[in-house]
Amino acid sequence: MIRRPQYATALALAASVFTASLWGLSTEPADAQSSWRRYSDQRLGISIEVPREGFIDVSGETQGEGIDLKAVDGTGEISVYSAALTSLSFKAFRQQLIKGAEDRGLDVTYRDGGQSWFVFSGLLDDHILYYKVLLKTVCGVPTAQQFHLRYPREKKRDYDAIVERMERTLARSPQVRCS
Secondary structure: OOOOOHHHHHHHHHHHHHHHHHOOOOOOHHHHHHOEEEEEEOOOOEEEEEEOOOEEEOOHHHOOOOEEEEEOOOOOEEEEEEEEOOOOOHHHHHHHHHHHHHHOOOEEEEEEEEOOEEEEEEEEOOEEEEEEEEEEEEOOEEEEEEEEEEEEHHHHHHHHHHHHHHHHHOEEOOOOOOO
């Protein structure tokens, strides 16, 4: 994925923190739990609730390929995206995703799953990474609809409610646009 230049992200983050403080809004993820918005992408066939406050959209040039959110305090990240499984089985995709995370240094401490879903999480440095993936059929193609979060270990309690809400609301978009 193409990412926004660092200086643009830093500028957007500073502007969001300033705006949040100007309006008296908290910049902590825990306070974002009471306000949610539905993110839907008809092309990717994915729909999920994401926090409305406490995060800024840093998707930039990747718009149309999911959504990337960053906590306004800079400590946490949320990504939502979808991948067509045209050349991999769901089982092979699961193995590849977990192995790739482990190769990047993730110490996987939890994993669970079934035929059409899986979840895993673990520690990378002082951060928790959490992945949730559902198998859905979008326009006749098996698709891995997924989200992941990265946040500091000390903010686990704050992020637990965010993870739970996103897990409950991850679904196939009701209006899929097949081309």
